[in-house]
Amino acid sequence: MTLLTEPEAPVRAPHPLRAEAVRGFAPWAGAVVLLTLGVPLWAKADRWQGGWAETADQLHTALLITLPLAAAAGCWQGGRERRRGTEELWGTTVRPPLTRLLVAALPVVLWVTAGYLVTAALALLATWPYAQGDRPHPAVLPGDTVATAAGALAGHVVGRVVATRLAAPLLAMAGYVGLGIVAAGGSPAGRALSPATGALDGALPVWWQPWAMAVWTGGLALAAALAYAARRRVTALLPLAAALSAGALLAQAGDGLWHTDPLGRRQVCDTSTTPAVCVNARYAGMLPQVGEALSGITDKLHGVRNLPVRWADHGSAPRAGEAQLPGITPLGWSAVRGRLTDPRQYAWQAVTALQGYDCPETTLTARVLRADDAVEHYLAPSPVQKAIDEDDARGDAARRAGLRERRAARARLAGMDERQRRDWLSAYFGARAGCDPKEVPAL
Incomplete structure (x- = not known):
C-alpha cells in the first residue's frame, strides 16, 4: 500500500525591507543617534529637566547634531554596494532603481528617526515629574522629525553619487558647520529655512511653521531621490515645487515664524x-x-x-x-x-x-x-x-x-x-x- 503525503508549503522569503531593517547597519545607526543625543542631554539635565520650554529648546537645538549625523548615516549606507564591489550585481536585479534605493535607504531613515523620537520621548518623560506650571511644547517635533528623516534620505543619495569613503564624515562636518553658521548669524530668511534655528528661548512657532518645514526638507530629499533613481525623472519636479513653495513661505515670514509664549508674560x-x-x-x-x-x-x-x-x-x-x-x-x-x-x-x-x-x-x-x-x-x-x-x-x-x-x-x-x-x-x-x-x- 502506498502512502500519499501532502507537499510541504513553500517557505515565504522575508521581505527585503524587513531584512534590511532588522540586520546590518540601520539598527546601529538608530542606536548611535539615541546615544549621541541622549548622553549629552542627560549630562546637562539640570539645565532643562523641570521646564517644558527648556526641554523643547534642548531637543530642537540637538538637531544641530541629529541632522548631520542622520545625513552621514544615510551617506554611509548609500555607498555600501560600492564598498562591497556588488554594484553591477545589484544592478542586474529585476527591481527598478527607485525600489532598490528605497529598500536600502528606508531602514536607515526609519531607525535614525526612531532614535530621535525615543530621545525626545524620554526627555519629555524626564521633565514631567518636575514641571512647575507650563505645558509640553511638542510643536517643533514634526518639523524636526521630518528634517531628520530627510537628512538620512538625502545623505543616501549623496553616498551613491560621491565615490569616496570620506563622503560620510565630510558630509557630517559640512552639515554641522553650515547649520551652526546659519543659526548663529544668518539672515532672517536663512534662519527661517534652517531646520535648526538655534535656541528658542521660550518662543513658540506659528501653527503652520512645523508643517511648512516638513514639506521644505522632505520635499528636497524626495526630489533628490526621484531625480537620481526614478524611471521618469520629471516626477522629481512635483516634490521640488512643493519644497520651493514651502521654502518661499518660510523665507518670506523670516523671524515672524516665532512668537513669545503668552504664558511667559503672565505673573502668578x-x-x-x-x-x-x-x-x-x-x-x-x-x-x-x-x-x-x-x-x-x-x-x-x-x-x-x-x-x-x-x-x-x-x-x-x-x-x-x-x-x-x-x-x-x-x-x-x-x-x-x-x-x-x-x-x-x-x-x-x-x-x-x-x-x-x-x-x-x-x-x-x-x-x-x-x-x-x-x-x-x-x-x-x-x-x-x-x-x-x-x-x-x-x-x-x-x-x-x-x-x-x-x-x-x-x-x-x-x-x-x-x-x-x-x-x-x-x-x-x-x-x-x-x-x-x-x-x-x-x-
Whole structure:
C-alpha cells in the first residue's frame, strides 16, 4: 500500500525591507543617534529637566547634531554596494532603481528617526515629574522629525553619487558647520529655512511653521531621490515645487515664524506679603517655596513704607513700583528640577533687588555701603558674608577698620526698637528708591 503525503508549503522569503531593517547597519545607526543625543542631554539635565520650554529648546537645538549625523548615516549606507564591489550585481536585479534605493535607504531613515523620537520621548518623560506650571511644547517635533528623516534620505543619495569613503564624515562636518553658521548669524530668511534655528528661548512657532518645514526638507530629499533613481525623472519636479513653495513661505515670514509664549508674560502672585511675591506663570508651582525663602524678609519688613509693590519676574527689567525677583531661570543655577538650590542665597539676592541696584555707581558712598551692608545683614545676610568678614579681619589696617564700622552699623540697626527700626528702614528705602545718597539715614 502506498502512502500519499501532502507537499510541504513553500517557505515565504522575508521581505527585503524587513531584512534590511532588522540586520546590518540601520539598527546601529538608530542606536548611535539615541546615544549621541541622549548622553549629552542627560549630562546637562539640570539645565532643562523641570521646564517644558527648556526641554523643547534642548531637543530642537540637538538637531544641530541629529541632522548631520542622520545625513552621514544615510551617506554611509548609500555607498555600501560600492564598498562591497556588488554594484553591477545589484544592478542586474529585476527591481527598478527607485525600489532598490528605497529598500536600502528606508531602514536607515526609519531607525535614525526612531532614535530621535525615543530621545525626545524620554526627555519629555524626564521633565514631567518636575514641571512647575507650563505645558509640553511638542510643536517643533514634526518639523524636526521630518528634517531628520530627510537628512538620512538625502545623505543616501549623496553616498551613491560621491565615490569616496570620506563622503560620510565630510558630509557630517559640512552639515554641522553650515547649520551652526546659519543659526548663529544668518539672515532672517536663512534662519527661517534652517531646520535648526538655534535656541528658542521660550518662543513658540506659528501653527503652520512645523508643517511648512516638513514639506521644505522632505520635499528636497524626495526630489533628490526621484531625480537620481526614478524611471521618469520629471516626477522629481512635483516634490521640488512643493519644497520651493514651502521654502518661499518660510523665507518670506523670516523671524515672524516665532512668537513669545503668552504664558511667559503672565505673573502668578502671593499678595499676602509686602512686597508681594510674583513668579512667572511658567513656574507657578515654585511660588510656595519662593515665598517661603523670602518669608524671613517680608516678616521683618511688615509696616515698612517706601517699598516696591512686588518682586516680579517678567524676563526683563522690572516695571515702575516693582523689584526684580531673583532669577529662577536659566535652570541649573538658582533652580534645579523644580527646587531652589540655595534659599539663603536667593533671599540675599532678593534684598539686593530692593536696594536700588540700578542706581549709578556714583551714589555708592561709604555711608550708603555701610547702610546697605547693615540692611542685608538684618534682612537676609549673604551665605558668604562670614567668610568675607573673616578675610577682612586678617587684612591690613584699613580693611580691619572697615569691618569694625560695618559691624557697629549692623549692631545699631539690630539694637533699635521695632518702631524706630521701621522708621529708619522706611527712610532708607525711600532714599535708595530715589538714588539719593544724601537722604540715606545714618547708622
